[in-house]
Amino acid sequence: MLGVVGPLNSGVAKTFVAPLARANMAVVSPGNTDPALTLGSTWAAGTPSRPHSTYFRTVATDVDQGPFAARYLHGEAKKTKLYVVDDASAHGTALTAGLTAEFTKLGGTVVGTEQVDPAERAFAGLTERVRSSAADAVYFGGYYDTAAPLSQQLDQAGVRVPLMGGDGILDQQYLTTNPKAEGDLATNIGVAAEESAAGQDFLARHRKAGYTDAPGWYGPYAYDATWAYIEAVKVVVEAHGGTLPGDARAELPSAVARLGFDGVTGRVGFDGNGDTLTRKLTVYAVRGGSWTAVSSGPTAR
Secondary structure (H helix, E strand, O other): OOEEEOOOOHHHHHHHHHHHHHOOOEEEEOOOOOOHHHHOOOHHHOOOOOOOOOEEEOOOOHHHHHHHHHHHHHHHOOOOEEEEEEOOOHHHHHHHHHHHHHHHHOOOEEEEEEEOOOOOOOOHHHHHHHHHHOOOEEEEEOOHHHHHHHHHHHHHOOOOOOEEEOOOOOOHHHHHOOOOOOOOEEEEEOOOHHHOHHHHHHHHHHHHOOOOOOOOOOHHHHHHHHHHHHHHHHHHHHHOOOOOOOOHHHHHHHHHHOOOEEEOOEEEOEOOOOOEOOOEEEEEEEEOOEEEEEEEEEOOO
8 A cells, every 4th residue: 555545524533644754654634624733733832743754635724714714704704893702622722812813903903812622502691691792693613513502692692693613513413402593604625626627627536437426525535636746656656667666655745746737626725734725615605594605715815
């Protein structure tokens, strides 16, 4: 085995990236968003340090989601007073840290901050504090199973403001357990394949090949991650006169790091930390009881 495409989940990545790195095996993920995988555990303190030179990803991260959400809330939704809540998880705090910094930089005001237990489902006190703050939006860093009851109880308390979160709340379960979600918002990593000519071509080829299951949101990113390996193997083979050397696995990480090619999600290439150079995100809103894309584009990073 020369390398690994995946995994989708950041928690899973944390368990196997280190042993794979010890085996000089490159990993290219199409879905991990935890900044620590490329920036190290001290990134939030302003001292990033790449843990493993063998790890790469083709998607943006939680470092990008927070500021992107802040720009949407302030610039497009015209919100100026924000109440920020998170569940104290690595995902939640990464989102709120970036969001808070960007929102205040844009001229907005964070009128309250709070952390909640992710198992909490009763938010009477919090909803009253949000009401008293006169916030015109709430941002929640965490997952749908905590965010949904918070949104519902805000509405029941007469706090008619949108709740926004990251990809952790962008789930059908958020809607089925929260019938008052209309107008709530969420960001998602990347953009839909339908939004670009390359993505549309990918979907057409997928159908023509006879696959009955849709490739899903991360399918195009997994496709580009796979092609990153193929292109890297080409680089190693060409460097050895057309043959694959016995120690090809050891050479692949550096070959991946130097790549630059046009994929179905855009230009595929990686920065010095292993993060994608093409960082795009999408904002979704609950409209008519469904998540609907309302804005997308590159990050400002």
